[in-house]
Amino acid sequence: MQTHPKGIRARVLLSGVFGPYAQDDEFGSRAINPMELYQNQVTRAQGAFSLRMFHRSWGIMLIQANISAPCTLLDFPTREEFARERTANQYDIVGISSIIVNVGKVKEMCRIVRELSPQSIIVIGGHVAALPDLENMVDADHIVRGEGISWMRQYLGEDGHAPINHPAIVSALGSRMMGVKLPDGPGSTAATIIPSVGCPMGCNFCTTSAFFGGKGKFINFYETGDELYAVMEKVESEIDAHAFFMMDENFLLHRTRALRLLELMKENKKSWALSVFASANAISKYSMQELVELGISWLWMGLESEHSQYAKLHGANTLKLTRELREHGIRVLGSTIVGLEHHTRDNIASEIEYAISHGTDFHQFMLYTPVPGTPLYQEIADQGRLLPGLEWADIHGQDKFNFVHPGISRDDSKRFLDWAFWRDFERNGPSVYRICQTMLLGWKRYKNSPDARVRERFEREMKKLGSGYNAALWTMERKFRSINLTVSRQIRELRREVEKEFGLASRVVANVVGPILLWTTGREERRLAAGKTYEPPTIIERKNWVEA
Numbered sequence: 001m002q003t004h005p006k007g008i009r010a011r012v013l014l015s016g017v018f019g020p021y022a023q024d025d026e027f028g029s030r031a032i033n034p035m036e037l038y039q040n041q042v043t044r045a046q047g048a049f050s051l052r053m054f055h056r057s058w059g060i061m062l063i064q065a066n067i068s069a070p071c072t073l074l075d076f077p078t079r080e081e082f083a084r085e086r087t088a089n090q091y092d093i094v095g096i097s098s099i100i101v102n103v104g105k106v107k108e109m110c111r112i113v114r115e116l117s118p119q120s121i122i123v124i125g126g127h128v129a130a131l132p133d134l135e136n137m138v139d140a141d142h143i144v145r146g147e148g149i150s151w152m153r154q155y156l157g158e159d160g161h162a163p164i165n166h167p168a169i170v171s172a173l174g175s176r177m178m179g180v181k182l183p184d185g186p187g188s189t190a191a192t193i194i195p196s197v198g199c200p201m202g203c204n205f206c207t208t209s210a211f212f213g214g215k216g217k218f219i220n221f222y223e224t225g226d227e228l229y230a231v232m233e234k235v236e237s238e239i240d241a242h243a244f245f246m247m248d249e250n251f252l253l254h255r256t257r258a259l260r261l262l263e264l265m266k267e268n269k270k271s272w273a274l275s276v277f278a279s280a281n282a283i284s285k286y287s288m289q290e291l292v293e294l295g296i297s298w299l300w301m302g303l304e305s306e307h308s309q310y311a312k313l314h315g316a317n318t319l320k321l322t323r324e325l326r327e328h329g330i331r332v333l334g335s336t337i338v339g340l341e342h343h344t345r346d347n348i349a350s351e352i353e354y355a356i357s358h359g360t361d362f363h364q365f366m367l368y369t370p371v372p373g374t375p376l377y378q379e380i381a382d383q384g385r386l387l388p389g390l391e392w393a394d395i396h397g398q399d400k401f402n403f404v405h406p407g408i409s410r411d412d413s414k415r416f417l418d419w420a421f422w423r424d425f426e427r428n429g430p431s432v433y434r435i436c437q438t439m440l441l442g443w444k445r446y447k448n449s450p451d452a453r454v455r456e457r458f459e460r461e462m463k464k465l466g467s468g469y470n471a472a473l474w475t476m477e478r479k480f481r482s483i484n485l486t487v488s489r490q491i492r493e494l495r496r497e498v499e500k501e502f503g504l505a506s507r508v509v510a511n512v513v514g515p516i517l518l519w520t521t522g523r524e525e526r527r528l529a530a531g532k533t534y535e536p537p538t539i540i541e542r543k544n545w546v547e548a
């Protein structure tokens with residue numbers, strides 16, 4: 001591979017695409033597509049109860065941590081801030097990370113670089129590289145398809161296969177709910193760990209699987225439980241993390257690694273909590289005891305319809321599985337695709353009702369969306385069913401179909417999607433209420449667990465349930481009276497159970513803090529109705545830096 005002539009003396013700028021994001025503009029920002037996980041795709045119909053938070057651009061954070069060249073990382077810049085950094089410092093290499101929806105921004109950033117520092121080499125990476133004709137859409141020197149750490153190392157003349165140095169990453173920032181800022185930063189939020197990229201299951205629509213090799217392929221940054229444990233222990237000591245967000249598309253599929261991690265956690269008395277993504281078939285290879293001892297406290301799982309053919313669901317009774325997981329204190333985020341090939345105007349409502357009947361803590365809905373690089377995209381393109389003339393900025397699965405569906409129109413796709421989010425909220429209540437339910441179930445089952453690590457984990461969570469969360473229940477009970485009286489009563493029941501468990505103190509907190517939360521929730525509702533949106537802060541981090 002061709003390397004940069006300056007090798008590790010080259011000055012590198014790595015940047016995410018520019019904001020603001022939650023607005024409609026000519027570069028491809030869309031109000032419906034904010035830079036927020038939950039508000040964008042999970043709790044968007046939950047108003048002031050929606051969980052709001054931002055996540056850093058982990059791909060370029062990993063690249064920065066694994067090169068020896070002087071490097072600036074720019075996360076969530078505005079267009080002006082990106083241009084200013086280009087002129088404030090001279091860069092030999094400008095690396096831009098993006099996904100497909102943001103290709104318009106990549107084009108503009110390349111234009112800015114060419115104008116302000118024509119000597120810089122422009123490298124584009126991330127999922128945007130799955131666009132087959134990206135070379136003709138943006139003015140870049142290199143387009144990197146797939147894993148970027150080894151590519152960048154090799155481009156700088158370093159060993160592309162050296163072990164991966166994992167930076168300490170605070171999982172979320174700017175968290176807020178019910179109009180109140182939640183504590184974040186070291187010690188109070190989880191650390192993100194990225195054990196692998198890709199997924200070997202190869203579902204036909206899945207871009208992450210396709211981008212890192214497709215069916216049967218994936219890339220492990222950490223092969224063994226020992227390696228993974230060492231990374232987690234290092235991050236624990238660096239940012240005082242007891243909870244980890246395992247950013248691996250199918251963490252539990254790697255069973256040998258997960259079980260070795262469990263052994264080491266036991267040996268070293270680690271009472272860690274793990275949030276993971278996993279497919280139903282992978283989860284069912286573990287006993288509940290193994291999952292609980294491994295600290296699995298939050299699980300993101302695909303819940304496609306009973307009639308879908310996905311291998312990840314084979315042999316799994318997802319209704320039973322979800323119920324059991326919650327009974328063991330494991331919060332479940334179910335993810336359901338709206339608009340699968342067998343969906344029609346007549347059956348879609350019952351398919352959505354079925355998904356919602358899982359009663360998960362959170363529910364993500366996404367439109368079935370053919371995206372370049374996936375087998376589904378190829379199939380739909382070959383059949384001539386891709387809709388012409390759409391902008392890439394509008395193809396993200398949270399608005400309308402980008403293809404001709406046999407049974408559902410494009411406008412109806414949006415109606416059904418919006419209805420799915422609303423119906424889940426109306427029928428199951430705010431997600432924060434549901435996680436309180438799961439936490440209490442877990443606490444009752446495990447408060448006397450013989451495993452001190454498990455007890456300690458539930459005790460940590462319970463401190464929140466007996467205080468702040470109970471006050472939130474007090475507020476939700478009142479707010480939900482006008483939405484669904486039955487759910488409002490269920491919330492009251494839960495609050496009473498919590499108070500029975502935690503006594504007078506929790507009742508006092510609910511009665512004192514509850515009215516304050518009622519007020520902040522009302523204020524937040526008014527702000528949102530007036531069009532308030534949230535944007536992540538710009539972050540600049542320099543490494544191996546020496547002023548030029």
Ligand code: B12
Nearest residue numbers: 035037056057058059095097099100125126127147148396
């Ligand atoms: C965290 C995340 C987010 C965060 C964004 C954080 C941020 N700062 O950008 C949030 C939650 C806000 C988000 C939102 C959305 N996301 Co998102 N997100 C993810 C997620 C879960 C993890 C990304 C990650 O860090 N992965 C781990 C790192 C290590 O992998 P990576 O980013 O791919 O980076 C590697 C390579 O791609 C490459 N690389 C990356 N950047 C660069 C740069 C250079 C210069 C080089 C050389 C290489 C390189 O090297 C890295 C190491 O190998 C992925 C799924 C996944 N498992 O990856 C989806 C994913 C990236 N998101 C996706 C989508 C569609 C969206 C949304 C449109 C979703 C929606 N409609 O609801 C919105 C868009 C918001 C917006 N306005 O831009 C898709 C992208 C599909 C595509 N083909 O473009 C993914 C793949 C999920 C999926 N399977 O559909 N997302």
Ligand code: SF4
Nearest residue numbers: 199202203206209249
């Ligand atoms: S199991 Fe999940 S991550 Fe894996 S290919 Fe299927 S959709 Fe993608």
